[in-house]
Amino acid sequence: MDRRVHIIIKGKVQGIFFRAAIEEQAKKVKIKGWVKNTGDDVEILAEGKNESIQDLLEFCIIGPKGAKVTGVDIDELAYTGEFEEFTRE
Secondary structure (H helix, E strand, O other): OEEEEEEEEEEEOOOOOHHHHHHHHHHHOOOEEEEEEEOOEEEEEEEEEHHHHHHHHHHHHHOOOOOEEEEEEEEEEOOOOOOOOEEEO
16 A cells, blocks of 8 residues: 655754655655755655555654654655655755
8 A cells, every 4th residue: 555644753853864864764665755854843755655654654753863853743645656756855
């Protein structure tokens, strides 16, 4: 089953290569979409197989070394298949 999620990660997530770590994890599990900084948070729009999205969500909760994630907001959206790859903005 394909899945699309919009994720906002809150906490100490700036200046520690969080976006790069998300991009690496997303590509590893074959997710398409994007990641970007938004103010103090990190925002992700991701599409992929349910298992791959679940792997990404588990990574988001912990984050890379140096991160202190205090919250993860997840919105389920309708899958569109619009992305060719995963990018970091």
